[in-house]
Amino acid sequence: MKPAPFEYAGPRELDEALDLLAEHGDDARVLAGGQSLVRLMNARQVSPAVVVDINRVPGLDTxxxxxxxxxxxxxxxxxxxxxxxxxxxxxxxxxxxxxxxxxxxxxxxxxxxxxxxxxxxxxxxxxxxxxxxxxxxxxxxxxxxxxxxxxxxxxxxxxxxxxxxxxxxxxxxxxxxVATGRTGSAFVELTRRHGDLPVCGAAAVVGVGDDGRVSHVRVALCGADERPVRVPAVEAAVLGADDPAAFTEAAAVAADGTSPIPSCHGSADFRRHLARVLTARALRTAFARATSPKETTDA
Ligand SMILES: Cc1cc2nc3c(=O)[nH]c(=O)nc-3n(C[C@H](O)[C@H](O)[C@H](O)COP(=O)(O)OP(=O)(O)OC[C@H]3O[C@@H](n4cnc5c(N)ncnc54)[C@H](O)[C@@H]3O)c2cc1C
CATH class of the missing domain: 3.30.465.10 (Uridine Diphospho-n-acetylenolpyruvylglucosamine Reductase; domain 3)
Structure with missing residues (x-):
């Protein structure tokens, strides 16, 4: 299919782009890389009257x-x-x-x-x-x-x-x-095929204090809820840990309270299972990277 007719605007200044959004509101869409917007327009899932291409606006490529x-x-x-x-x-x-x-x-x-x-x-x-x-x-x-x-x-x-x-x-x-001190991070996901959107993914950032214990931790999931979510219960359980074995135990609650959207790529239960497994894996890898920076894979 082809998109519904629309007006294309290629502003050369940020103020010009903002004026267009102020003028057209819901009838306008920002065009950045176009990798999602153009597909949706072609399928007529969205039909903006005005497309505001921000690629010529100076300073946005910082x-x-x-x-x-x-x-x-x-x-x-x-x-x-x-x-x-x-x-x-x-x-x-x-x-x-x-x-x-x-x-x-x-x-x-x-x-x-x-x-x-x-x-x-x-x-x-x-x-x-x-x-x-x-x-x-x-x-x-x-x-x-x-x-x-x-x-x-x-x-x-x-x-x-x-x-x-x-x-x-x-x-x-x-x-x-910017991360300071001994900090490691990891992002792990499961996809049906290489390059697909993940069925579920887990991101972890782990900071380790001088005593070798986790002093700072943030964990976030994709594909596990209606929006990307943090999992504070896991973060609380991991704080103070100094043994990677603790991460698997802590990750057991990663899916508590989440509402995954079931699809042909994965049922809600499968996504909850993945949330637990991938959270443990991301935490172990992030911890290993914080404690021995050359570490790159799941410990
Ligand atoms: C074959 C294929 C595979 C893909 N696989 C994945 C994948 O595995 N994982 C993944 O995460 N994504 C995937 N994508 C999506 C891809 O990452 C898109 O690039 C991304 O979702 C949107 O970025 P974009 O710059 O192309 O935005 P656009 O397509 O230009 O815009 C997307 C939406 O965001 C709005 N928007 C964009 N920039 C702004 C802004 N600055 N302010 C306000 N609104 C804005 C637009 O108005 C539009 O509604 C895939 C896309 C394709 C075509």
Whole structure:
């Protein structure tokens, strides 16, 4: 099929893009990498009257460190491609979870166009990058013509393909606090075929104190609920642990309270099972990487 007729706008300034969103609201859609939007338009699942292509807006391709001491936060602008993030030395050094999760998105040609922010804004409950952003304690930078605000990733995802964005707002960047001390991370998933969206995936960030015990931990899941979710019960159970065996026990509650969306790719029960198994695996790998940085696989 072909999309319904629409008007194409290619603004050259951010204000111009924001004016278009303010003017057209729900009738407009931002076009970033187009890897999801164009497919939905072709299937006429969405039919915006105006498509606002942000790819020529200067400054949205920022990828780098900033902050009070010049290095506390990693920022990825709205047109940074998933492939650019995956191959970036700065992402590898300061937010390796983003690179590891990003490398598991689709295939390289899709990632060469698709953007990190586009994936976050699209909010597919099975997608890798929103879960990674949650585990990294990320922030979503939002702009409209009238205001700008910063939303914690925890508050950004509100349901399947739903976010707290208003129709006149767009995401201009995502920010990730730079990890300090002995920190390891891991993203693991199960897909039906290489490059498919995961049936379920788990992201873990583990910080280890001088005493060898877990001092900081965040775990997030995709494919396990109607939106990417954190699992605070697992995080609480893991704090203070110094033995990877504790992670398997803690992960037993990873699926408690989740409401997975069943599909032909996996029943709700299967997704709950995966949530437990993948959480344990992500935690073990993240811990191993925190305690012996050369570790790369499941311990
Ligand atoms: C064959 C194929 C396989 C795929 N497999 C996977 C996979 O395994 N895992 C996965 O996570 N994804 C997968 N995807 C989706 C892919 O990652 C997309 O790139 C991503 O979902 C959307 O990013 P985009 O930049 O292409 O956004 P677009 O398609 O341009 O936009 C997607 C939606 O987000 C909105 N949007 C985009 N940017 C902004 C912004 N800055 N502010 C506000 N709204 C915005 C758009 O209006 C639109 O509604 C796959 C896609 C294809 C074609």
């Amino acid at each position: 990828l780098g460190l900033f902050g009070d001491n010049g290095s506390s936060t990693l920022r990825l602008g709205a047109t940074v491609r998933q492939r650019t993030s995956e191959l970036s030395d700065e992402v590898a050094a300061h937010a390796p979870l983003l690179a590891e999760a990003g490398a598991q998105v689709a295939h390289a040609p899709v990632r060469a166009r698709g953007t990190v922010v586009g994936s976050v804004a699209f909010a597919d409950p099975s997608a890798e990058l929103p879960a990674a952003l949650l585990a990294l304690d990320g922030l979503v930078k939002v702009r409209s013509r009238a205001a700008e605000r910063t939303v914690a990733a925890d508050d950004f995802f509100t349901g399947p393909f739903r976010t707290s964005l208003a129709p006149d707002e767009m995401v201009v960047a995502v920010d990730v606090p």
